[in-house]
Amino acid sequence: MSTVKAFAAAEAKDTLKPFTYELPKIGNEEVDIKVHYCGVCHSDLSMLDNEWGMTQYPFVPGHEIIGEVVKIGSEVKNVKVGDFVGLGWNSASCMHCKTCMDGDQHLCNSVEGTIVGRHGGFADYVRSHWSWAIPLPNGIDLKKAGPLLCGGITVFNPILLADVKPTDKVGVIGIGGLGHMALKFLNKWGCEVIAFSSTPNKKDQIIAMGATKVINSKDPKELESIAGSLDFILNTTNVTLDWNSYLTALAPKGRFHTVGAVLEPMAIPAFSLIMGEKSVGGSPLGSPALTSTMLDFCVRHDIYPIVEEFPMEKVNEALQHLRDGKARYRIVLKA
Ligand SMILES: [Zn+2]
Numbered sequence: 496m497s498t499v500k501a502f503a504a505a506e507a508k509d510t511l512k513p514f515t516y517e518l519p520k521i522g523n524e525e526v527d528i529k530v531h532y533c534g535v536c537h538s539d540l541s542m543l544d545n546e547w548g549m550t551q552y553p554f555v556p557g558h559e560i561i562g563e564v565v566k567i568g569s570e571v572k573n574v575k576v577g578d579f580v581g582l583g584w585n586s587a588s589c590m591h592c593k594t595c596m597d598g599d600q601h602l603c604n605s606v607e608g609t610i611v612g613r614h615g616g617f618a619d620y621v622r623s624h625w626s627w628a629i630p631l632p633n634g635i636d637l638k639k640a641g642p643l644l645c646g647g648i649t650v651f652n653p654i655l656l657a658d659v660k661p662t663d664k665v666g667v668i669g670i671g672g673l674g675h676m677a678l679k680f681l682n683k684w685g686c687e688v689i690a691f692s693s694t695p696n697k698k699d700q701i702i703a704m705g706a707t708k709v710i711n712s713k714d715p716k717e718l719e720s721i722a723g724s725l726d727f728i729l730n731t732t733n734v735t736l737d738w739n740s741y742l743t744a745l746a747p748k749g750r751f752h753t754v755g756a757v758l759e760p761m762a763i764p765a766f767s768l769i770m771g772e773k774s775v776g777g778s779p780l781g782s783p784a785l786t787s788t789m790l791d792f793c794v795r796h797d798i799y800p801i802v803e804e805f806p807m808e809k810v811n812e813a814l815q816h817l818r819d820g821k822a823r824y825r826i827v828l829k830a
């Protein structure tokens with residue numbers, strides 16, 4: 496195997512077409528993965544459309560990969576040929592800076608994205624550095640695990656960063672691809688979980704995902720009814736909301752954490768933070784070690800995203816389904 500059969504866009508917003516490319520000789524620390532499943536994430540669309548100005552064409556999306564190791568470089572020790580691994584948004588980091596040595600490889604200054612300047616997982620094979628080829632725990636459901644590698648770790652990391660306790664009362668804003676996984680994690684963590692949704696007609700589904708209560712985020716009265724009660728709020732939306740009303744919902748010492756990449760500056764009144772010693776934070780993804788811990792937690796508690804499966808050949812239909820806002824709640828391509 497050195498010719499990879501992939502699906503690529505020739506320019507921004509183009510449909511994907513079959514595309515082949517040659518892999519150079521494998522590096523000492525690299526791993527080649529045969530793709531079995533690959534999730535479709537909003538970031539694939541953002542990159543396809545060059546929203547962040549860093550896309551190189553031809554562009555092969557795909558960064559929620561579940562696959563089998565088929566070749567390893569001479570220095571690779573964490574996986575062997577035949578192992579099943581997951582590969583997410585990141586696929587390499589320097590492995591020698593202080594941040595990497597601290598185990599925060601996802602924050603390394605030279606961290607490399609799986610679909611940034613390299614070809615991703617909408618393909619039969621994909622290559623990464625060994626450190627981001629995460630061995631999968633026994634018993635994991637390969638069909639549904641892909642989205643955990645990007646969306647899943649994105650909402651799992653904040654639970655540890657914000658030191659959320661099982662006794663905490665918490666809130667999740669936005670019950671979509673990210674938010675529904677956050678509800679499941681926080682429910683199994685032991686928390687009382689409030690879901691903030693602008694479509695409360697999904698209430699029964701949202702309760703089934705692990706929320707104890709659904710608050711209509713469009714109704715200021717409902718938001719006021721929980722003022723001062725939440726220890727932690729996770730925002731998964733990327734639109735501007737009335738942030739102060741959420742800060743008001745926090746209990747003293749409460750933490751507001753965003754993983755939604757809100758493009759406009761967020762208006763945070765200092766007075767809301769000062770009175771009550773509240774804090775605001777954010778985070779991207781998580782480290783390989785934490786990703787591994789998360790996958791063990793998922794197997795132990797049977798936590799998976801709700802997925803819709805498309806065959807890889809129907810990748811353009813799958814992307815359109817996501818563009819139309821119809822994904823319930825994550826899409827996975829089967830190779
Ligand atoms: Zn993603």
Ligand SMILES: [Zn+2]
Nearest residue numbers: 589592595603
């Ligand atoms: Zn580094």
